[in-house]
Amino acid sequence: MEYLIIALSSYLLGSIPFGFILTKIFLKKDIRDIGSGNIGATNALRTGNKLLGYATLALDITKAILPVLYVKFNYPDYIFIASLCAFLGHVFPIWLKFKGGKGVATYVGILFAINLIFGLVFIVSWVITFLISKYSSLSSLTASLIVPIYLIIFENYDSIFFIIMFVLIFYTHKENVKRLKNKEEGKTKIY
Numbered sequence: 001m002e003y004l005i006i007a008l009s010s011y012l013l014g015s016i017p018f019g020f021i022l023t024k025i026f027l028k029k030d031i032r033d034i035g036s037g038n039i040g041a042t043n044a045l046r047t048g049n050k051l052l053g054y055a056t057l058a059l060d061i062t063k064a065i066l067p068v069l070y071v072k073f074n075y076p077d078y079i080f081i082a083s084l085c086a087f088l089g090h091v092f093p094i095w096l097k098f099k100g101g102k103g104v105a106t107y108v109g110i111l112f113a114i115n116l117i118f119g120l121v122f123i124v125s126w127v128i129t130f131l132i133s134k135y136s137s138l139s140s141l142t143a144s145l146i147v148p149i150y151l152i153i154f155e156n157y158d159s160i161f162f163i164i165m166f167v168l169i170f171y172t173h174k175e176n177v178k179r180l181k182n183k184e185e186g187k188t189k190i191y
Contacts, residue, residue: 006075010067010082014089014106017096018059019044022052032099039093040101042136042188057105060090064109072113080161083110087165091172102172104140107165111147118162121150134187137176144169 019039023031027047031039035046041060045053064086071082090106092098112119125143133139148162170177179185 002075003078003081006067006071006078006082007085010071010085011089012094013063013067014086015093015095015100016059016063016089017093017100018063019056019101020096022056022059023047026052032096038101039096040090040103041105042102045188045190060101060105061109061112063090064106065113068110068113079114083114083161084164086110087168091168102140103169104144107144107169110165117155118147118151122147130188130190135180135185136188136190137173137185138180141170141173141177 017039019031019041023029023034023044027049029047031037031043031047035043037043041053041057044056047053064083067082067086068079072079075082087103087106087110089100091100091103093100108119108122111122122143125146126139129139129142130136144166148159148166151157151159151162176185
């Protein structure tokens with residue numbers, strides 16, 4: 001029973017579509033009609049309102065940190081279940097007919113909740129890749145791959161969950177990968 005409650009509550013928290021909610025409230029627009037149509041922070045930046053984009057980012061990170069931290073301290077055996085369900089909630093939110101974001105900000109929240117170092121490895125990898133390429137999608141893919149590589153090489157940590165997360169993030173970025181391959185991907189302005 002605990003397993004189901006943890007899975008469901010993590011999914012429901014993860015499925016709160018902050019990008020959609022904030023653009024509806026403050027811009028009176030549907031974020032799904034803007035840019036890529038995605039509900040995440042990168043597309044929220046495309047609204048032209050940077051504050052809205054950063055607020056979406058912060059809230060999408062927080063909605064993963066809360067359930068994962070709670071489970072970490074109270075039901076540690078279920079930490080990866082809570083993490084996966086929070087991520088799946090963002091990518092497949094029940095409130096938006098299961099069409100959500102790409103899960104990167106939510107994954108960042110998961111990483112920081114599991115271990116601060118894991119989150120920092122992601123952020124540093126993302127920033128370095130972004131400074132070189134200016135592609136948010138490439139930065140997310142690279143950082144998602146570097147996390148399990150780092151864990152295998154430096155932490156001797158069981159990386160199966162993090163490999164699965166890389167595969168899921170690769171899947172959510174499949175259209176970006178095609179555009180990157182065809183040199184059609186748009187660069188992102190984050191400031």
